[in-house]
Amino acid sequence: MEQRVLEMENVRFCGVVTAAVSHEIKNMLAIINETAGLLDDFTRQAEMAKVPLEPERVHDSVAAINRQVRRADGVVRHLNRFAHSADREAETVDLAEIIELFVALTARRAAACGADIQVEPGAAAVKVETNPFLLLHLLWRGLEFALAIIGAGARLRMTVEAGPDGGRGGQLTMRWHAPAAADETGIEFPGACDRELLARLPGKCLLRRQHDGFLLVLP
Amino acid sequence: MRILLVDDEEELVSTLAERLTLRGIDADWAASGEEALALAAQYKYDVAVIDLKMPRISGIDLKKQLAVDHPRLQFIFMSGHGSASTFRSGVDEAGGVDYFLFKPVDINQLLSRVKELVERASGPEWQTTNR
Structure with a gap:
C-alpha cells in the first residue's frame, strides 16, 4: 500500500x-x-x-x-x-488505558449503530511498546468492520490480557455478540490498510480474525 | 400550536420544552425516535423539531416515517454540525427539510421558525375557508 x-x-x-x-x-x-x-x-x-x-x-x-x-x-x-497519541512513533503504554480511551472515543459511534461497546475487566497493568495512534486507528477499523456486520442490539466486548509467551507483551480482543450478524458484507478485515497498519506497529504483531471477533497480539 | 422536540440528549429537549412552555407553546419531548413515534401517534403536532444524529432511529429516518404517517407535520432539524454545507449533505437524503438550526439553538430563532412554518401550513386552509 x-x-x-x-x-x-x-x-x-x-x-x-x-x-x-x-x-x-x-x-x-x-x-x-x-x-x-x-x-x-x-x-x-x-x-x-x-x-x-x-x-x-x-x-x-x-x-x-x-x-x-x-x-x-x-x-x-x-x-x-x-x-x-501521535506524539511519538513508539512508547510504553498500558493497554487497559488505551482501550479505555478507545471506548470513550467510540461509544457514541457504536450507540448510533445500536451497539453497545464495553471493556471487560482483565489483567492488571499490561504494558507494551507500541505506536498508540496507529493502534487506535487499527482498533477503529476493526470496530467499523464489526459495526458493518452486526445488527442493532449487538454487544461488543473488549478485553486486555498478558501476552501468550510467558506473560510478555499483551493481547487485545474485540468480541461481538450479535443476534443478527451478517455473513457477507463485502468488507474485508483485515484489509490492505489494516495489514499495513499492523506492519507499522513496533515489533512483530499478529492480528487474527475469529468467528465472533478478532485478536490482536502485541509483543 | 403543539410541537414535538426529539433529541437523545434528554436534558436538552426537556429544558427546551420547559422554556417553550413558559412562552405559551404546547411542547412535548421525546428522547428517542421510538418515543417520538409513540407520541405522534397519540397527539396531533404542528411541528417536529428533530436532532439529526440519534441512535437506532436516526433523525432522517424518523422524519421520513413521521412524514408518511402525518403528512401535515412540518419539520425543523437541529444539528451539531459546524457548517450548512456539511449539514445539507446529511439531510438531502431525507427528502428536504423546512428549516435547520445549529446547536446551541437560539430559542427566539426557533420560535420564529416554528411560527413561520405553522402560518405557512395553515395559509391555504385559511384562503379556502374565506373564499
Whole structure:
C-alpha cells in the first residue's frame, strides 16, 4: 500500500474522531445554553411578577450546568489524550488505558449503530511498546468492520490480557455478540490498510480474525 | 400550536420544552425516535423539531416515517454540525427539510421558525375557508 494512501486514511481517522467529539461538545454546550436560558426565564418571571426566585429551581439549574461542565471536561480530556497519541512513533503504554480511551472515543459511534461497546475487566497493568495512534486507528477499523456486520442490539466486548509467551507483551480482543450478524458484507478485515497498519506497529504483531471477533497480539 | 422536540440528549429537549412552555407553546419531548413515534401517534403536532444524529432511529429516518404517517407535520432539524454545507449533505437524503438550526439553538430563532412554518401550513386552509 502506498504511503500516501495510508496517510490519507490516518487523516480520515482523525477527522472521524474529532467530528464525533465536536458533536458531543456541541450537545453539552447546547444543554448549558438552554439551562442558562431557563435561569434567565425564571429571573424575568420573578421580576415581572415581583416574586422571589424559587431556590430549588435555581439549584437544579446550576447542578445541571455543573454536570455538563464535568461531562465536557471528560470528553476534552479524552480528545487531548488522543491528540497526544501521535506524539511519538513508539512508547510504553498500558493497554487497559488505551482501550479505555478507545471506548470513550467510540461509544457514541457504536450507540448510533445500536451497539453497545464495553471493556471487560482483565489483567492488571499490561504494558507494551507500541505506536498508540496507529493502534487506535487499527482498533477503529476493526470496530467499523464489526459495526458493518452486526445488527442493532449487538454487544461488543473488549478485553486486555498478558501476552501468550510467558506473560510478555499483551493481547487485545474485540468480541461481538450479535443476534443478527451478517455473513457477507463485502468488507474485508483485515484489509490492505489494516495489514499495513499492523506492519507499522513496533515489533512483530499478529492480528487474527475469529468467528465472533478478532485478536490482536502485541509483543 | 403543539410541537414535538426529539433529541437523545434528554436534558436538552426537556429544558427546551420547559422554556417553550413558559412562552405559551404546547411542547412535548421525546428522547428517542421510538418515543417520538409513540407520541405522534397519540397527539396531533404542528411541528417536529428533530436532532439529526440519534441512535437506532436516526433523525432522517424518523422524519421520513413521521412524514408518511402525518403528512401535515412540518419539520425543523437541529444539528451539531459546524457548517450548512456539511449539514445539507446529511439531510438531502431525507427528502428536504423546512428549516435547520445549529446547536446551541437560539430559542427566539426557533420560535420564529416554528411560527413561520405553522402560518405557512395553515395559509391555504385559511384562503379556502374565506373564499
